[in-house]
Amino acid sequence: MRRRITAFAAVALSVVTLAACGQVEEESAPAGATIDTMFGSVTAPEQPKRVIALGWSDAEAALALGVQPIAASDWLAFGGEGVGPWAAGRYTTPPQILGTTELSYEQISGLNPDLILNTRSDASKEKNDELSKIAPTIGPPEGVVSYGTTWRQQMEMVSSALGKPDEGARLIGEVDAKIAGTKAANPQFAGKTVGVGAYYADKYGGYVRGDSRVDLMESLGFVNKPEIQALSNGNFYADLSREQIELLSADLTVVFPIGGDPAALRSDQVLNQIPSAKAGNLLLLEDETLLSAFSSASTLGTLWAIDNATPLFAKTLAPAA
Structure with a gap:
């Protein structure tokens, strides 16, 4: 499967909903960083609160930055919280464990994420297209093979998307x-x-x-x-x-x-x-x-x-x- 991303603006135009008393406008979240991916540029919300980590070790990258994904894929079959012992104890609320190669878009949508991390993945355009309909999705960087995103690229992208580039730079330096x-x-x-x-x-x-x-x-x-x-x-x-x-x-x-x-x-x-x-x-x-x-x-x-x-x-x- 190959995926195709559709352009997704994290800061879309105000959503207009119909209420019994008339039309009510809801303002979208403020814009955060714009991250370049192999599918184009993606703008993350300024302070994402409901993060889903689908890519290989994306959850560990987020946890290293002090951000707890609400759901994540357990690529290495750790069980439990889905991370290795080097990331143990960083969750206060265990995440919902999702699939890896096979995803349930209905399940992901039901979690109401405001950001999806998929930086180390199979680079499927079809998957990225579907995920981007749910929330801004940070796919792999340009020019990498499937699952070829380096730890450095992953941390740069994830830290930027989560609004913590300085902390990401510190971890890269370590x-x-x-x-x-x-x-x-x-x-x-x-x-x-x-x-x-x-x-x-x-x-x-x-x-x-x-x-x-x-x-x-x-x-x-x-x-x-x-x-x-x-x-x-x-x-x-x-x-x-x-x-x-x-x-x-x-x-x-x-x-x-x-x-x-x-x-x-x-x-x-x-x-x-x-x-x-x-x-x-x-x-x-x-x-x-x-x-x-x-x-x-x-x-x-x-x-x-x-x-x-x-x-x-x-x-x-x-x-x-």
Whole structure:
């Protein structure tokens, strides 16, 4: 599905309603920031009160800014409030949990939102068109692949839409400082190739630039393996046949299961015979919390991932150092 946004002005002309005693005008909310998206510019209300977070980790971005969405999609199946432990305790009222790839527009409309966040999504024009009929919708930025909005772009867009650009800039600076410090403390990462792969439904795949995991690894000094990057087809992920699994072999190979048992990876003879596995440079990410942080692509999750995954990267890379 691809979506097409219709122009939506958060500050529309006054709505005229008919009452028994005559016509009554209701003034719309004051205009806030205007955010550029891949579907055009969208003006948010000045102080949105009923925010719905549909995009991948959009809820975590809002919570980091002190704004509690009234409803959100739980992309990583955390359950409960739909966010990782790095964002725990930031809700005072739990959100209503909505769908992810399949949305109920009737349900969303019934929540009477004044702003919808969908910054990291499948970039469907059809969905954006329908959501924009309900409330101003902040879709992905121009030029990104599906689900390819970076943590930085997400925070810039969300903080602007929520009227908190200065706080957003502070959080971006915090992550930048963490990345810079970690990179400086691990000079052995510089220029080393990395292959990041996943195992899902008995199939392997490799991630390319535009995926938050690869982007994080490269920000720490690694270089995505060129042979995997060459498979990029406008998406963040490329399927690999069993004959292509060796493409994941690099100075550091990071592989994880999606919704499956990591035991399948530990026992896979093909995976464990690739050169990086034989050299001891294959890292299987098995801790679900760490894997979720690595995949969250929010400012909060990225900070958690850097703190907890970097020691594993360094330890696994050591045999080749």
